[in-house]
Amino acid sequence: MHSEIINHRETPDGKGASQLARGLGWLGMGLGITELAAPRTLARAIGVECDPGTRWTMRALGAREIASGAGIFARPAMAAPVWSRVAGDAIDLALLGYALRTRSVHPRRTVVAILLVAGVTALDAYAGSKVSGSEHRHRPRRRDTRVLTVTVNLPITDVQRRWREVARDLAKRGNVTFRPAPGGRGTEICLAIKSPSRLAQMFGRLTHTDVEQLADGDLRKVKQLLELGEIVHSDASVRRGLHAAQPPERDLHLPESEGAITAGEVRERAETESVESPQEVRP
Amino acid sequence: MRATCWMGKRDVRIEHVPDPQILNSHDAIVKVTSTAICGSDLHLYNGFVPTMEKGDILGHEFMGEVVEVGRNVRNLKPGDRVVVPFPIACGCCAMCEDGLYACCENSNPNAFIAEKVMGHSPAGIFGYSHMMGGFAGGQAEYVRVPFADVGPLKVPDHLSDEEVLFLSDIFPTGYMGAEMCNIKPGDTIAIWGCGPVGQFAIASARMLGAERIIAIDRFPYRLRMARERAGATETLNYEEVDVLDALKEMTGGRGPDACIDAVGMEAHGHGVQYVYDRTKQLAKLEPDRPLALREAILACRNGGIVSVVGVYGGYVDKFPMNAVLNRYLTLRAGQCHVQRYMKPLLDRIERGDIDPTFIITHRMKLEDAPRGYDMFVHKQDECMKVVLSA
Numbered sequence: 021m022h023s024e025i026i027n028h029r030e031t032p033d034g035k036g037a038s039q040l041a042r043g044l045g046w047l048g049m050g051l052g053i054t055e056l057a058a059p060r061t062l063a064r065a066i067g068v069e070c071d072p073g074t075r076w077t078m079r080a081l082g083a084r085e086i087a088s089g090a091g092i093f094a095r096p097a098m099a100a101p102v103w104s105r106v107a108g109d110a111i112d113l114a115l116l117g118y119a120l121r122t123r124s125v126h127p128r129r130t131v132v133a134i135l136l137v138a139g140v141t142a143l144d145a146y147a148g149s150k151v152s153g154s155e156h157r158h159r160p161r162r163r164d165t166r167v168l169t170v171t172v173n174l175p176i177t178d179v180q181r182r183w184r185e186v187a188r189d190l191a192k193r194g195n196v197t198f199r200p201a202p203g204g205r206g207t208e209i210c211l212a213i214k215s216p217s218r219l220a221q222m223f224g225r226l227t228h229t230d231v232e233q234l235a236d237g238d239l240r241k242v243k244q245l246l247e248l249g250e251i252v253h254s255d256a257s258v259r260r261g262l263h264a265a266q267p268p269e270r271d272l273h274l275p276e277s278e279g280a281i282t283a284g285e286v287r288e289r290a291e292t293e294s295v296e297s298p299q300e301v302r303p
Numbered sequence: 304m305r306a307t308c309w310m311g312k313r314d315v316r317i318e319h320v321p322d323p324q325i326l327n328s329h330d331a332i333v334k335v336t337s338t339a340i341c342g343s344d345l346h347l348y349n350g351f352v353p354t355m356e357k358g359d360i361l362g363h364e365f366m367g368e369v370v371e372v373g374r375n376v377r378n379l380k381p382g383d384r385v386v387v388p389f390p391i392a393c394g395c396c397a398m399c400e401d402g403l404y405a406c407c408e409n410s411n412p413n414a415f416i417a418e419k420v421m422g423h424s425p426a427g428i429f430g431y432s433h434m435m436g437g438f439a440g441g442q443a444e445y446v447r448v449p450f451a452d453v454g455p456l457k458v459p460d461h462l463s464d465e466e467v468l469f470l471s472d473i474f475p476t477g478y479m480g481a482e483m484c485n486i487k488p489g490d491t492i493a494i495w496g497c498g499p500v501g502q503f504a505i506a507s508a509r510m511l512g513a514e515r516i517i518a519i520d521r522f523p524y525r526l527r528m529a530r531e532r533a534g535a536t537e538t539l540n541y542e543e544v545d546v547l548d549a550l551k552e553m554t555g556g557r558g559p560d561a562c563i564d565a566v567g568m569e570a571h572g573h574g575v576q577y578v579y580d581r582t583k584q585l586a587k588l589e590p591d592r593p594l595a596l597r598e599a600i601l602a603c604r605n606g607g608i609v610s611v612v613g614v615y616g617g618y619v620d621k622f623p624m625n626a627v628l629n630r631y632l633t634l635r636a637g638q639c640h641v642q643r644y645m646k647p648l649l650d651r652i653e654r655g656d657i658d659p660t661f662i663i664t665h666r667m668k669l670e671d672a673p674r675g676y677d678m679f680v681h682k683q684d685e686c687m688k689v690v691l692s693a
Contacts, residue, residue, distance in 0.1 A: 173396050173400065240414060244409050254413070254427060255323070255326075265359040265433065266439055268324070270322075
């Protein structure tokens with residue numbers, strides 16, 4: 021039954037894995053606290069010389085253990101915190117190996133410590149691969165299309181008749197459909213566009229070229245053109261980029277290539293059909 | 304032309320900027336004859352409103368003479384004397400048709416910014432940040448007024464600028480605050496904040512027939528004006544009394560039938576709560592200090608109405624939702640739909656129901672705007688309302 025529910029975080033399989041991860045989290049927490057609070061005792065237990073350097077290294081390792089543990093408790097179904105434990109184990113093993121060669125006072129104890137850590141590493145890696153597996157299977161699939169909509173305060177027949185003249189480029193962005201809004205609330209224009217990849221989206225947002233944002237802006241302009249006959253400008257928005265809200269210089273040219281509808285087209289249209297006042301546009 | 308520009312936190316200067324021009328066919332250019340500094344301009348002045356840019360022209364309370372109109376403006380001509388409402392509204396979207404002009408769907412060219420913060424975008428506003436459209440404001444010699452055939456109201460010559468100027472914002476805002484209270488005969492209304500909007504809320508509650516009007520502030524001169532000029536029946540100074548206890552005592556333990564928050568995001572107070580909000584606001588962890596709003600909610604009678612016309616900038620903390628829920632309170636709020644109140648309130652002014660000039664304490668030239676801001680923010684010289692003239 022569970023497998024039918026997409027996005028369910030804890031399937032029987034995943035549950036076992038995250039339970040193991042949680043157990044390891046507790047182990048790490050316990051060890052971390054010991055390392056932080058009693059570095060001297062622990063150093064003696066693993067047979068390593070206990071100078072200030074060892075004590076501070078021990079404390080740092082303790083803080084790392086606690087951070088990994090906290091990560092696991094916060095997100096038991098996520099693999100990254102478990103893998104962070106494996107990385108930590110590798111550091112521990114490297115340091116223990118180094119200690120065995122240079123500063124071990126009880127080599128036998130140090131070897132036992134290395135074997136124990138190696139065992140834990142194996143367990144951590146096993147848990148990591150298990151959690152990774154269930155995470156991979158149950159991660160929500162990214163939707164590959166996104167539907168952007170806007171409501172225009174006009175009957176659907178008016179929108180269908182007039183939309184091409186004001187929004188001929190909108191169809192290039194994606195599939196355009198219309199549906200009447202309930203209760204005589206006008207017409208809903210829906211634009212289905214292909215979702216960009218995560219990377220493309222991040223880049224687009226930084227450079228103001230994100231297709232979703234651009235399409236959304238275009239829809240808003242189509243609404244303004246249908247309802248008002250023109251695109252609304254403010255003193256700042258009429259120029260590209262950030263500007264103070266002050267009147268633009270006299271020689272300003274309205275941005276011609278912005279989005280689907282150009283200001284030139286607006287003027288052309290206004291000249292040919294001498295745009296009616298809004299009251300007359302209304303049916 | 305000269306214009307009042309926001310140059311940074313607590314830094315307002317008169318700058319020379321280009322003259323405005325017609326950008327849309329429903330625009331008009333208005334030569335400003337009178338403009339005022341609004342309490343909400345102080346939120347900009349104090350740097351609490353996001354998306355301001357250095358050089359933004361301030362001002363959303365203004366009136367003047369039409370000097371130029373766009374191709375599609377049929378109801379105005381050069382020479383007409385108009386008061387301009389502060390929300391910019393297109394007049395033909397679904398919101399405007401419903402009379403919710405401050406929620407116009409078309410007038411904010413930066414709607415995408417507002418949508419990220421508020422979910423949906425409200426109308427554009429003159430001189431009030433880029434999130435609200437990036438429109439140049441009216442504390443200038445000239446201003447471009449979009450949708451001039453929808454908002455601006457022609458005013459009769461026999462009324463002076465000062466008598467009609469406040470139709471642009473604070474009088475309708477105060478009136479809407481009182482109207483949202485559904486005042487019935489015998490009602491007691493409590494009003495937090497006796498600044499200009501609070502004074503008009505008090506005067507409006509009186510016009511709408513409230514029996515008792517309790518005004519709350521900390522400045523004696525403001526409380527005095529509330530009593531002597533606006534029509535409050537009682538006043539409370541929250542630095543002298545515990546407001547919740549006092550209101551209970553005055554209303555037989557019931558609480559006021561409706562409460563109006565005419566304070567907004569920069570409320571003052573005392574005690575732990577004030578220190579908490581002030582600290583969080585300074586650390587940018589909370590944009591608003593909603594002390595008045597919290598108190599209004601706790602004070603309101605069971606089943607009463609809390610009406611909010613003070614301006615808020617973002618999310619508020621420690622909101623007493625259990626009181627709203629368990630005591631069946633109605634929370635109403637809004638930027639004023641000025642366009643729908645201008646004509647009826649102009650009629651009231653003409654009939655003599657109210658003389659809005661009572662709140663003016665300082666008259667200055669446009670050049671003195673920086674001094675006006677400084678006086679208003681520090682409440683120097685019992686400053687209540689600064690009017691700037693050309």
